[in-house]
Amino acid sequence: MSSGDDFELTAAQEQRAERLHGEATIIDMLFQGPLSPVAIPDNLADELLTLCEPYRDEPRVYAGMSSKLIARWAAAGRIPAFREEWYASGITAGNRQVDPSTLERLVASMGEVDRQFDAFDWLIKARSAEDIRRAKRDGLKAGIISAQETVGLGTDLDLLDALYDFGMRVLQLTYNTQNFVGSGCAEAHDGGVSNFGRRFIARMNDLGMVVDTGHSGRRTTLDACRYSKAPVIASHTAAEAVYPHMRAKSDEELRAIADTGGVIGVFAMPWFIHEDPRHTTMEHVLNHIDYVAGVAGIDHVGIGTDWPMSDVTWSLVFFKEHIAPKLGFAPGTGPSTETVRGFERYGRFINFTRGLVSRGYSDADIMKILGGNWLRVFEAVCG
Helix, strand or coil: CCCCCCCCCCHHHHHHHHHHHHHCCEEECCCCCCCCHHHCCHHHHHHHHHHHHHHCCCHHHHHHHHHHHHHHHHHCCCCCHHHHHHHHHCEEEEEEEECCCCHHHHHHHHHHHHHHHHHCCCEEECCCHHHHHHHHHHCCEEEEEEECCCHHHCCCCHHHHHHHHHCEEEEECCCCCCCCCCCECCCCCCCCCCHHHHHHHHHHHHHCCEEECCCECHHHHHHHHHHCCCCEEEEEECECCCCCCCCCECHHHHHHHHHCCCCEEECCCHHHHCCCHHHCEHHHHHHHHHHHHHHHCHHHEEECCCCCCCCCHHHHHHHHHHHHHHHCCCCCCCCCCCCCECCCCHHHCHHHHHHHHHCCCCHHHHHHHHHHHHHHHHHHHHC
16 A cells, blocks of 8 residues: 555556546546645745734634635735646646525625636636536636535525526535535434425526535435436545445445436545544545445546645644534544645645556546546536
8 A cells, every 4th residue: 555645656657647637627526725734835824823813712713714814815816826736736627615604604705706716817617517628628727616505595595596696506405414405414313305405406406506415414315316306416525335434425325326427526534534544545545436436336436625725734723623523523533634645735636646547447437537527417417
């Protein structure tokens, strides 16, 4: 087993990996990048701490303040690594998240996301599969508007129309806990999709918005697959059979998602894919990709890294200690500061391609995993 990115490829295999990585339309369906703690200069991390420290007695404000400032500074040109890391990664399209946990946060986050599109002439909003293809063709990057929660929308289905008009194309039904739509994966009693949730999914289908079950409970995931008339995804998860964690999916769920024509994105979250987050490598990520491909089929596996964050280390430590437990994570189950060895920053995304080459996947199958499968679903649902 490699220590991170030492896949012991031959020179010919290295050339093949570089070629495939350059040719592929790579889509990371849960893209917290392009920055990461190691890509943010120490002097900026220190400046952020000075600016944020007066708000330490307001945990939710303090926990989210540094990442908001980082995004603002990146848009203002203070962090050139924002563009450099994205282009170094080779990723064509990655999601740009809004936060519908409350209406206030939704409005604020919509402004923050649009600021990125306004600031960077190389970043376009992906409303259709053709937008992603154009980004690849023209050397641009595409941002897919998404969200991981629906609770702040209440029971007003018309808000879905507004979000669609804004450009949202992927929406996760639940986060870890219970909401109006269904049950999250941390709920002790998964009640499945509610009656309102059925109407919610139907409206998403009518609009052309992808149903995401990444954080949903088992019953809720299976219900979503039953009620949706369009492909369902799990943007970022893993295989429960490889490593049992509340954030992983059972074989039944993997097959149900595949049966809708959907895709399961495997993440690079050390605490969720291996028992020792301090010694989690790309090989452990690849083990989950292999398993999902075996159970769901090669046409139904993709990548949704979900880590590392565009944040600084001190903020991530605070989040782990003070915020994560309130979001349904048990103490010690993450997220924290560890990263997968071989994927400490998004500029090392080629290690997914190198790892897939080392596992013996064909060129066609590697192209599917890197983004072809996501693009197929995006086109089927969004046009």
